[in-house]
Amino acid sequence: MIKPRIYTTSFASVYTHYVAKAEKNGASKKEIDEIIRWLTGYSQKQLDEHLKKGTDFETFFSEASDPNPKRKLITGVVCGVRVEDIKENIMREIRYLDKLIDELAKGKSLKKIFPKD
Numbered sequence: 001m002i003k004p005r006i007y008t009t010s011f012a013s014v015y016t017h018y019v020a021k022a023e024k025n026g027a028s029k030k031e032i033d034e035i036i037r038w039l040t041g042y043s044q045k046q047l048d049e050h051l052k053k054g055t056d057f058e059t060f061f062s063e064a065s066d067p068n069p070k071r072k073l074i075t076g077v078v079c080g081v082r083v084e085d086i087k088e089n090i091m092r093e094i095r096y097l098d099k100l101i102d103e104l105a106k107g108k109s110l111k112k113i114f115p116k117d
Contacts, residue, residue: 006094007058012051018101025105034110035100039093041066061093071096073115078102 006014019029036047041064050060071093075084078098086092103113 008056010054011060012054021105027104040064058090061090070115
């Protein structure tokens with residue numbers, strides 16, 4: 001199986017687009033970081049290290065040692081695909097993040113974005 005190009009793309013290169021999208025719509029880098037930390041379980045220091053190293057998406061998500069179990073409650077459509085229907089683990093993790101970033105960019109607060117029990 002050929003891996004999707006996003007898997008080998010530097011997380012840091014896309015992170016800048018996440019931040020720009022958020023800031024364009026009145027959100028902040030701090031909120032983007034909070035979403036990423038909530039989703040992956042990384043500390044801010046760990047996140048900063050991955051950004052500095054240029055870690056690719058596949059490694060970034062596969063090395064997340066404490067992903068939030070509530071992430072599996074994220075539902076909806078990203079890029080025309082239902083997040084909850086994605087079978088491949090890494091792609092599903094990427095789309096979870098995309099969905100949360102999209103919701104933030106639409107003006108929703110973090111409290112409303114994060115899934116409840």
